[in-house]
Amino acid sequence: MxxxxxxxxxxxxxxxxxxxxxxxxxxxxxxxxxxxxxxxxxxxxxxxxxxxxxxxxxxxxxxxxxxxxxxxxxxxxxxxxxxxxxxxxxxxxxxxxxxxxxxxxxxxxxxxxxxxxxxxxxxxxxxxxxxxxxxxxxxxxxxxxxxxxxxxxxxxxxxxxxTCPLTGLPNRRALEMALEREAARVERGERPFALVLLDLDDFKRVNDERGHQEGDRVLRRVAGYLKAHVRQGDLVGRWGGEEFAILLPATDPLGAERLAERLREGLAALGVTASFGVALYRGDLGELFLRADQALYRAKALGKNRVARASEPDTPPP
Structure with a gap:
């Protein structure tokens, strides 16, 4: 300007x-x-x-x-x-x-x-x-x-x-393109990246009890919070429905888990709980999505409002 x-x-x-x-x-x-x-x-x-x-x-x-x-x-x-x-x-x-x-x-x-x-x-x-x-x-x-x-x-x-018209965040297609670019960087010798998937807990109840307008307001609020509290260079997008994804370049699993935990605590302070799944890229994007999704559902199964990390070859399951 x-x-x-x-x-x-x-x-x-x-x-x-x-x-x-x-x-x-x-x-x-x-x-x-x-x-x-x-x-x-x-x-x-x-x-x-x-x-x-x-x-x-x-x-x-x-x-x-x-x-x-x-x-x-x-x-x-x-x-x-x-x-x-x-x-x-x-x-x-x-x-x-x-x-x-x-x-x-x-x-x-x-x-x-x-x-x-x-x-x-x-x-x-x-x-x-x-x-x-x-x-x-x-x-x-x-x-x-x-x-x-x-x-x-x-x-x-x-x-x-x-772009997601509701939240203004990159949509799933944009995230997939960014992940492909990041994977290409890793193939050229750069450090691996991490993927965080998060799903808002009991979001259907918000829509059912308070209406879809309130549900949209919550989604916009969460999107704004995530965008404002990730690191410079990280990418937040809407994966679909009440699910968001965060691409963390050059980040190890422990660093990604710590960031996810800070975001979880921040959202809880806003009155919104979410479950997080964290996974590290190991050379296959399809496997990355699957492992992050499995970690997310493990967090749900363990009681929601928590972070779960996908197990790595040399790391015991958390």
Whole structure:
């Protein structure tokens, strides 16, 4: 967000500097034009007050009219306005959906191209370059905007496909992908990772006695707590229903068990109990899920609200 604010501020600074350069090379000699400059200043201030999201809709027309005015005032140097036309087309792309952006850009760009002809300016060099550059700049700008729009759609659907809409946590598919990546790291020689599965105790009774809205609230509360109390680099996701999973990179079984115990105590303090199953990756993800799940159900069988660890080859069952 800080970068966006910085770029937004830089855009306005560039606009002011551009106007200053224009006035330096073509100073105002006719004082009757001062009210027009005041009007443009008010339009730019109005756009500034709209904020980054709404400003382009005001600014695209204010800038279009200003460039047209400066092209007219500059006489035979009308082509100088063409240097700023890409900013105009980008504003149109940000302000409107693609068909309307094309219309707004073509309207102001067309006027910039037609002005020298209507005003009887010298249409030798550089008019040909000037006229040809405008539709090309408009087309490239809108093409870029279209790619940006498509990328945003792909990113949205990808995030939807990998995120639990209720809790905002990664869903089961996202967790499986993360586990596959972590397994690949282990195969390259990094330390093994641990998986923690946890299931809320007696959650069905919450839904039956207090309603599904209260059940959803509990799930969101648990998700927020888990996300806030794991270590940096750990990944919490919703495995399904009232079951959550935590991926602990480069963690031994004892460290994973201790973390699970801290989480269990923290949830209990919130009035929510859960059973935990802990397992260490040993080269097979399918076996990892099975062993963590078996440990979880052993915790349930032992009375719930506890942590159970899957037995390792050299470790007796806890």
């Amino acid at each position: 800080d970068l966006v604010r910085s770029l937004y501020g830089l855009t306005w600074l560039g606009l002011l500097l551009g106007i200053g350069v224009q006035l330096h090379y073509w100073p105002i000699r006719d004082l009757r034009l001062l009210p027009l400059y005041l009007a443009f200043a008010l339009l730019f201030l109005l756009a500034l007050r709209q904020g980054p999201k709404r400003a382009p809709r005001v600014l695209v027309h204010a800038l279009g009219a200003y460039l047209l005015f400066e092209a007219w005032r500059s006489g035979e140097a009308y082509w100088g306005a063409g240097f700023w036309s890409p900013a105009l087309y980008l504003l149109a792309a940000f302000a409107y959906p693609l068909p309307w952006a094309l219309g707004a850009g073509a309207f102001w760009g067309g006027l910039l191209v037609l002005l020298p002809l209507l005003a009887g300016r010298d249409t030798g060099f550089p008019y040909g370059h000037y006229a040809l550059s405008q539709p090309i700049l408009l087309a490239l700008t809108l093409l870029l905007a279209r790619f940006r729009e498509l990328y945003g759609q792909v990113r949205f659907w990808r995030e939807q496909a990998l």
